[in-house]
Amino acid sequence: MKEAASKQIESILKDYHWMMNSIKILRDSMKDAGEGLTAQYGIEATLPKPQGVTSDPVYKEVVRREKRYTRIAQYEKIVQIVQDRMVVIQDDREVEVLHWILEGKSYIWIAQHMGFSDRHIRRIRDEIVRKMSVMSDRSEKCVS
Helix, strand or coil: CHHHHHHHHHHHHHHHHHHHHHHHHHHHHCCCCCCCCCCCCCHHHHCCCCCCCCCCHHHHHHHHHHHHHHHHHHHHHHHHHHHHHHHHCCCHHHHHHHHHHHCCCCHHHHHHHHCCCHHHHHHHHHHHHHHHHHHHHHHHHHHC
16 A cells, blocks of 8 residues: 555656646636637527537537536646645755655756765655655545
8 A cells, every 4th residue: 555655656746747737728718718609599500400419519518518527626626735745845855856846856956956976865765755645645544
């Protein structure tokens, strides 16, 4: 179980930056719900429609947006895992490395910025993952 938690947290750390950007962009794009859509009126509304499919553009837009809201909720749930566990990272170096990882910087960039080797940054990352996965193991035991 511990190995699975470590792999999950490591994966989330790698994907965190683009997920946060996607959440921001998706939320912004969803602000103007249905703008510019019109339903058919008059003679067009009385014409036969294909069987089994709705041709209502408003309905299609609602379905599309519902899928996007679901995607936003999935991303939020995933990034919340890391955000809940950030409190266990206390060491200054670990806090700095975690910050830059969450900003989407490469290990080489972080190493150059901090004056360490990229192997050292990876060891610090491994320690961050270990601490976060230990916290997730404790929270699972409390729930059981």
